[in-house]
Amino acid sequence: MTRMKWVGKTAMSGVLCLAVFSGSASAWEPERNVEFIVPYSAGGGSDINARMLVEVIRQNDFVDQTILVNNRPGGSGAVGNSYTFNKRGDDHTIMTFNGGQMMSMVTNDADVQLEDLTPLGTLALDTLLLGVAADSDIENVDELVEQAKQDPGSVTIGGAGRGGEDHLAFAMLNSSLGADFQYVPFGGTGEVTSALLGGHIDAAVYKLGSRMDPAQVRSLAALAEERLEAPYDDVPTFAELGHPDIKLMIFRGYAGPPDMPAEAVAYWEGVLEKASESEQWNNDYIDKNNLIGTFVGAEESAEFYSEEKARYTEKFKEVGIIE
Amino acid sequence: MDILQSLLLGFATSLTVPNVFAALVGASLGIMIGAIPGLGSVTGVALLLPLTFQMDPITGIIMLGALYYGCMYGGSYSAIMLNIPGDAPAVVTALDGYPLSKKGQAGKALFTANISSFIGGTVGIVMLTFMGAALARIGLMFGPAEVAALVVLALCSIGWLLGDSPKKGLISTFVGVMLSMVGIGLAFGQPRFTFDSMYLLNGISFIPLVIGMFGFSQVLEMMVNRIDAEGLMQKIGLRKSLLDRSEVRRIIPVSLRSGVLGNLVGILPGAGATTGSFLAYVLERKVGRNGDELGTGKIEGVAASEAGNNAAAAGSFAPLLSLGIPGSGTAAVLLGGLMMWGVQPGPMLFQNSPDFVWGLISSMYLGNVMAVLAALAIIPFLVKLLRVPPAFMIPVIAVICVVGAYSVNNSMFDVWFMLGAGVVAYFMNVAKYPVAPLLLAFVLTPRLETSLRQALDISRGDFSIFFNSPIALTLLGVTALFVVFPFARKLLPSQKRKMLAK
Known part of the structure; x- marks a missing residue:
């Protein structure tokens, strides 16, 4: 799996953090059952992430107490977010926190925002690609841009949802490629693929994790920071094509309630780091879901999230999703 | 012949003792999960999926396939017996199923549901086996414009269900359209009519609404009007519940017709099992011999709906297997499972892993047979359950309503919403406003809005x-x-009269 350069740095700081706390005799540990909030329904991406993490932790005895997954779906994550928010100061509550969840906080102007939660760490990254149907005449990004320039608004790009990751990726394309594309939102990547293969839309944006079949869909460029692995290793990044600002790494991380004690933050950060290094996590979760494995500690994650939040806000303003 | 040979090969892989046992366990679990309001096949498959990773991939997929089928069978039970549809397609089943229960014919309705589920499912699987890839290609021709037109057809067909007073039916339909507008629609991405409540941000949840409007309103009616419950509690022997030969003959053509139609609808991207069972029901109303009496408690109505939605479920596998595109929520979860086993669905799947594909397809036949056997074994117990006196029955149904509404999102808001919807529906019933058009409009409208907007984009x-x-x-x-x-029909006779006069 591709690992990003800054991951090494953050891994080091994570180790340092651990060293500091394991030195003190009274290092914090959970004393009762831990509640693991998933703000989406059972069977979704965050749910699979949480349940797999719990399984890795349980089988490797990273945590002595039982961790119980609690699904609190609703309001595009808002119900779970505010549930966690109301556990202020609780060190036995953790929650999955991902890029889409933060986007919906921004686009819905939710009560609970990033600043109200305590980031604990990030374990996986996903990115997006732009592609056309395999039988399309369009061979590269330039041809797609050219077509859109000849007749602005005539080139349609499908994606999953409005105001989510796919729409954000579209907004970046639209503002940086100098052409006027038309976005068409669908209920999910499956529906996007149907519309693309049926010739109803010209191009599509989709996540790396959705594993689009290269025999059906020709990927033109990736919004990744570095070249992806096979089968996408021959797909250029937008940076290589001269558009370094078109990049989007969607994170899958974890957060706790506001005012979580520092000892607990360090403890959970340590657990996440151990999980990220385990073979089981990398084989059963990262590889099987086609994600990019990483470990980013609590502090770095907080910085990363707030930078991304600023970028999301700016881009969503550009496409008129928020004012 | 090639397909038959492959299918036999598939049976050779799937028909082992552990696999048959896995199918039986999966089917029984599925019937239970499907019968509990609030739990559906998506949840069932998602919960069982991690367990199957320890198994051989083919055994795992057979268990999940059987579970999926079992859920489709179980979903009709609560709709027929308690008027609580466990999922959206079962709303259509309740239209005739519950009136049958009220007449003391719950057993017949249950048997009809199972037999027609079996026939519809089999039609669906046979079509999937022989024409799956071709049908999936046809499905791709349905873009947003075509799906929008299909949903317009379905929405306009609600007119056939309006009952005695079209005016009241239309009002009920429009209330359904309005309720479906709440929340962030895909078309605009902005919250509408949410009154700043985060619980309404994703719209009104269907399950609490349907449990309230069908199930809890029934509880209220049984409390107010005790006579109503008597038909339901009538003692019925098992023999009375069995279908006689003429009844079987009545439901077979219905099931076949509905199976073909449901399968075709199931293949379309995003159209879903509800549209499938509903269009099958409408077709039956138009062409069936007892069409006009549908809605008053006719086994043909139950048969059309159940055959339609089981065939649609099989249909949703066609795009999954031949193109790697999930046709339903459950298929999407299964897709995740396939990938975790290292199977890459898509056009190459039939070439790359034939034993797996044909094992899966043959497991659907197996799952369907196991589900019908398990279901037939359960019916006698279900019929006995109905003999519980109303004094116990009413609180039990009320508890099921509350638990079902809570379990969807683990949210008390949904419980209050369910209770409110029940009270509203009770008064709608008293004033003779039909509830079904409201719920169908609620399911179909967002689909129409989304497709319409996509087409115009x-x-x-x-x-x-x-x-x-x-x-x-x-x-x-x-x-x-x-x-x-x-x-036109009103005009026609007068023309005839004119012709005669000449």
Whole structure:
């Protein structure tokens, strides 16, 4: 799996953090059952992430107490977010926190925002690609841009949802490629693929994790920071094509309630780091879901999230999703 | 012949003792999960999926396939016996199933549901086996414009269910349309009518609404009007519950027709099992011998709906297996499972892992058979359950309503919403406003809005996209015929009279 350069740095700081706390005799540990909030329904991406993490932790005895997954779906994550928010100061509550969840906080102007939660760490990254149907005449990004320039608004790009990751990726394309594309939102990547293969839309944006079949869909460029692995290793990044600002790494991380004690933050950060290094996590979760494995500690994650939040806000303003 | 050979090969892989046992366990679990309101096949498959990773992939997929089928069977039970549809397609089943229970014929309704589920499912699987890839290609021809036209047809067909007073039926339909507008729609991405409540941000949840409107309103009615419950509690022997030969003969053609139609609808991207069972029901109303009596408690109604939704479930596998595109929520979860086993669905799947594909397809036959056997074994117990006196029955149904509404989102808000919906529906029933059009409009409207908006996004606001597509044009033409037909029929006799006068 591709690992990003800054991951090494953050891994080091994570180790340092651990060293500091394991030195003190009274290092914090959970004393009762831990509640693991998933703000989406059972069977979704965050749910699979949480349940797999719990399984890795349980089988490797990273945590002595039982961790119980609690699904609190609703309001595009808002119900779970505010549930966690109301556990202020609780060190036995953790929650999955991902890029889409933060986007919906921004686009819905939710009560609970990033600043109200305590980031604990990030374990996986996903990115997006732009592609056309395999039988399309369009061979590269330039041809797609050219077509859109000849007749602005005539080139349609499908994606999953409005105001989510796919729409954000579209907004970046639209503002940086100098052409006027038309976005068409669908209920999910499956529906996007149907519309693309049926010739109803010209191009599509989709996540790396959705594993689009290269025999059906020709990927033109990736919004990744570095070249992806096979089968996408021959797909250029937008940076290589001269558009370094078109990049989007969607994170899958974890957060706790506001005012979580520092000892607990360090403890959970340590657990996440151990999980990220385990073979089981990398084989059963990262590889099987086609994600990019990483470990980013609590502090770095907080910085990363707030930078991304600023970028999301700016881009969503550009496409008129928020004012 | 090649397909038959492959299928036999598939059976050779799937028909082992552990696999048959896995199918039986999966089917029984599925029936239980499906019968509990609030839990559906998506949850069932998602919960069982991690367990199957320890198994051989083929055993795992057989268990999940059987679970999926079992859920489709179980979903009709609570709809028929308690008037609580466990999922959206079962709303259509309740239309005739519950009136049958009220007449003391719950057993017959349950048997009909199972037999027609079996026939519909088998029709669906046979079509999947022999024409799956071709049908999936046809499904791709349905873009947003075509799906929008199909949903317009379905929405206009609600008119056939309006009952005695079309005015009241229309009001109920429009209330359903309005309720479906709440929340962030895909079309605009902005919260609408949410009154700043985060619980309404994703719209009104269907399950609490349907449990309240069908199930809890029934509880209220049983409390107020005790006589009503008597038919339901009538002692019925097992023998009375069995279908006689003429009844079996009545439901077989219905199930076959509905199976073919449901399967075709199931293949379309995003159309779903509800549209499938509903269109099958409407078709039956139009062409069936007892069509006009549908809705008063006819086994044909139960048969059309159940055959339709089981066939649609099989249909949703066609795009999954041949193109790697999940046709339903459950298929999407299964897709995740396939990938975790290292199977890459897509056009190459049939070439790359034939034993797996044909094992899966043959497991559907196996799952369907196991589900019907398990279901037939359960019916006698279910029929006995109905003998519980109303004094116990009413609180039990009320508890099921509350638990079912809570379990969808683990949210008390949904419980209060369910209770409120129940009270509203009770008064609607008293005033003779039909509830079913409201729920169907609620399910179909968001689909229409989304597809309409997508089509217009693609065409840059030009409505000609609907007239340039032959499929959409045909569907809209049929819709127009449906709307005009009743008026035309009124005119026709007078013309005949004129002709005679000449």
